[in-house]
Amino acid sequence: xxxxxxxxxxxxxxxxxxxxxxxxxxxxxxxxxxxxxxxxxxxxxxxxxxxxxxxxxxxxxxxxxxxxxxxxxxxxxxxxxxxxxxxxxxxxxxxxxxxxxxxxxxxxxxxxxxxxxxxxxxxxxxxxxxxxxxxxxxxxxxxxxxxxxxxxxxxxxxxxxxxxxxxxxxxxxxxxxxxxxxxxxxxxxxxxxxxxxxxxxxxxxxxxxxxxxxxxxxxxxxxxxxxxxxxxxxxxxxxxxxxxxxxxxxxxxxxxxxxx
Numbered sequence: 673x674x675x676x677x678x679x680x681x682x683x684x685x686x687x688x689x690x691x692x693x694x695x696x697x698x699x700x701x702x703x704x705x706x707x708x709x710x711x712x713x714x715x716x717x718x719x720x721x722x723x724x725x726x727x728x729x730x731x732x733x734x735x736x737x738x739x740x741x742x743x744x745x746x747x748x749x750x751x752x753x754x755x756x757x758x759x760x761x762x763x764x765x766x767x768x769x770x771x772x773x774x775x776x777x778x779x780x781x782x783x784x785x786x787x788x789x790x791x792x793x794x795x796x797x798x799x800x801x802x803x804x805x806x807x808x809x810x811x812x813x814x815x816x817x818x819x820x821x822x823x824x825x826x827x828x829x830x831x832x833x834x835x836x837x838x839x840x841x842x843x844x845x846x847x848x849x850x851x852x853x854x855x856x857x858x859x860x861x862x863x864x865x866x867x868x869x870x871x872x873x874x875x876x877x878x879x880x881x882x883x884x885x886x887x888x889x890x891x892x893x894x895x896x897x898x899x900x901x902x903x904x905x906x907x908x909x910x911x912x913x914x915x916x917x918x919x920x921x922x923x924x925x926x927x928x929x930x931x932x
Contacts, residue, residue, distance in 0.1 A: 676706050676919045678739075679930050682896055683707035684922075685743065685906035690915050696730045701912070703738035705919070708904045710783075711774070716747040716766045728776050735777065743781040743868050743904055744774060746819075752804035753789050753797040760804045767819075768811055781868035781904060782819045783843045786831050794830070801831065805838040816840050820868050823848055823859065841865060846892060847872035847908065851879040863899040870908040873918070882914035882921075883907070889925035897929050 676684040685708030688698045699709050711731075734740060747770075750763035771782065789797045809816045820843030821835045835842065842865040849859055851874050871892070873881035883889060896905070907918045 676922065677704065678707065679923075680905075680926060681929065681931060682901050683741065683904045684919075685710055685904045686915050687745075687906065687908055687910060688712050689910050690912045694725075696727050696734070699731060699734050699740070703734050703740055705915075706907075707739070708741045708743060708780075708906065710743045710745055710904075710906045710908070711777075711779070712745045713747050713770060714745070714749070716749050716762070717769070726773065728774075731777055741904070742774075742777045742779045743783065743906065744770070744779045745783045746770065746785070748785050748787070750785070751787055751789065752808070753786060753800040755789065755792045755796060755800065760800055764804060764808050764811065767808060771812070771815065780818065781841070781843065783822050783868060783870075784819050784840075785822055785824055788824075788826055798830070798834065801834055802837075805834055805840065809838040809840070818867065820866065822870070823854065825852055827854055828859070828862075841867055843868045843870070845870040845908070847874055847879045850874045851877075860895050860899075863895065863901055866901070867903040869896075869901075869903065869905045871905055871918075872908045880909055882909060882917040884917075884921065886921055886925040889922060890928075893926045893929050 684706050686702050686706045687710045688695055689712055690698055691701065702709050735742065746767055750766060751759045752763050754760050786801055812819065816839050818841060820841040821831060822843040822845050842862050844859055844862065844866045847870060849856055872879055873883045875881045907915055909915050909918060
């Protein structure tokens with residue numbers, strides 16, 4: 673059995689950027705190591721200065737050969753709470769376009785940031801989000817349930833009611849939770865609504881580091897086990913060295929949860 677593949681009741685994943693190469697090359701390296709790959713799209717196609725070429729047949733083939741599933745990190749430059757309606761609409765269109773393009777991969781989770789807008793009041797921001805999420809929910813239909821709103825720098829409670837009202841899912845980023853000092857018990861209470869969990873180490877002000885705290889890993893593993901979590905835990909690090917170090921730590925810390 674390879675380092676993290678098929679070991680746990682939940683799927684263990686990695687990001688599609690662990691080496692400076694194209695998407696398919698990264699997935700090919702990861703395929704024997706993990707159960708899932710998070711395809712990263714940090715920039716919208718309209719705003720990116722580089723072409724976003726996606727070799728769907730190759731990704732489908734690797735998935736079938738290695739029993740991989742895919743998750744997708746939607747672009748972080750999407751502004752669904754902006755004061756400018758055209759910016760909100762641009763974000764909605766980009767989400768729908770990318771989900772349609774990647775549909776042949778059958779991603780099991782899509783991660784969405786609801787970016788904070790510093791130039792407007794919190795009430796205006798929430799009003800914009802409310803309008804955008806309502807339209808996005810209408811456009812996506814039942815697919816909205818696999819779009820998980822991720823906790824980022826602000827407390828999730830600021831958007832939690834909107835997420836629930838419009839029927840979207842939850843994406844729990846454990847590293848962001850630690851980095852910004854948010855309530856982990858509140859987050860764990862939402863595990864039943866989470867399909868995708870991001871896990872990475874934190875060093876001072878820097879997150880997305882290799883895992884280094886075995887005690888924390890055991891605590892999280894116990895919480896996942898108690899919740900009968902069957903989603904994906906993605907090690908959200910961006911180098912092969914950090915991934916290998918994180919996998920090594922989990923092999924020890926998560927030994928109690930290895931499937932028999």
